[in-house]
């Protein structure tokens with residue numbers, strides 16, 4: 001997969017894309033990430049990328065021209081790239097979208113800043129606005145990195161034995177189950193017996209029940225979106241009764 005990032009702060013990507021699994025995936029050739037400075041496509045000597053909004057009001061708007069020029073240059077070598085613009089006003093990014101994007105050949109992510117981008121850029125290019133959550137960031141760079149990390153780890157070959165996607169939160173449509181590692185007892189707290197029993201069916205059942213419990217506590221609305229088995233329903237009844 002190839003990811004092209006357009007930003008006015010390219011240095012914000014240096015360390016994250018060199019480190020950790022992202023860096024390894026790049027070195028292994030599974031993932032190509034290029035970062036382009038939008039200022040390189042400005043047309044004046046001050047390399048201006050923003051200006052005041054027509055109609056007045058506070059804040060600055062990212063100019064259409066530098067982004068349009070950068071997009072035209074970058075899209076040249078790509079066949080049907082998905083073009084995303086980070087924006088608090090976008091469609092909400094989630095695991096489903098991460099899965100969908102992980103199957104793309106190429107993605108271009110434009111990092112919005114200030115009040116946003118001149119709307120004409122969205123008329124000139126098939127751009128999807130994407131938000132990582134209902135809060136406002138100063139810019140889209142961290143949002144872009146969030147999406148890159150979530151998408152990259154789903155590319156086949158990215159995750160080795162170090163991480164296994166099948167146990168992720170959301171892999172079942174609900175939150176993840178709690179995990180424990182050595183030592184078996186810490187400050188008087190023991191790892192649940194079932195996890196050291198070697199009984200795989202019981203371990204699976206314990207994990208499913210724990211994941212349902214965490215989901216009921218932290219994100220109950222997710223339970224309405226998945227199909228619950230009879231055993232799930234029984235577990236949830238028990239959990240609700242425990243809490244009474």
Ligand code: ADE
Nearest residue numbers: 086087088131132137143
């Ligand atoms: N830019 C500002 N806020 C944002 C958000 N929540 N998601 C994506 N980009 C943003």
